[in-house]
Amino acid sequence: MIDIHTHILPSVDDGAKDISESLRMCEIAADNGVNTIVATPHIYDYDKVKDLLQIRNEKISELNRLLKENRCLVTIYPGLEVYSNEKLFDIKDFSLYTINNSRYMLCEFDFNEFDTLLIARYIDHIVSSGVVPIIAHPERCAAFFADYESLNDLMRWGVLFQINANSLSGYHGQKEQRLAITMLQCGFCDFLASDAHSPNFRSTDLLEIILKSQFEFSGGELQTLLVDNPEKVLNNIEIKNIKRGHISYDILT
């Protein structure tokens, strides 16, 4: 399995505090059948992207070296979790920001942002530059609670959705759980990931989290969300033939 959203690198953001926490998170992932992890540190200040990438790449090399030394069968790949603010419109080329130099970029929006038009403008700008946005944990965004139909509207840009596995058990709250489940039921989920921040809470125990949720996945669905789609991201292969339903007020209430 592949976990495309983690804060596993030591002392880069609000994730792992030190290398021993990073290694522990990798061990937990391996015990859960995860052999590939994308490190996606937060980026808030685009002016500092090059500095962040240098630190990120050094820490990935060091962590991969230690994983080999410790015979932990996990490999770390590079990514970022790109926070959207008005300065995003100044970026014309997002190639530095993508996952493993692919066409895919993990994007997060302010949890308290209600302006779906602004979110649509961010997405339009990103897509116009030739990059495919993967929206990180949409089930945690206020905009989508307030205007559920806006999720349908995003289809025109071909965005992809990454839901946090622990949202399915209500870890982030009931509203988040409800939206996560609804999105999955309506085909608005392309990836499940851990968004892990530590070995002790919000961790990399992806399989355990999924089993605990007791959500009934259809045949082959977990393979698509945890293996096939993430593999296409890492190898920069187009994800096509996505079958979405329609999210309506009736479903959400």
Ligand SMILES: [Fe+2]
């Ligand atoms: Fe995250």
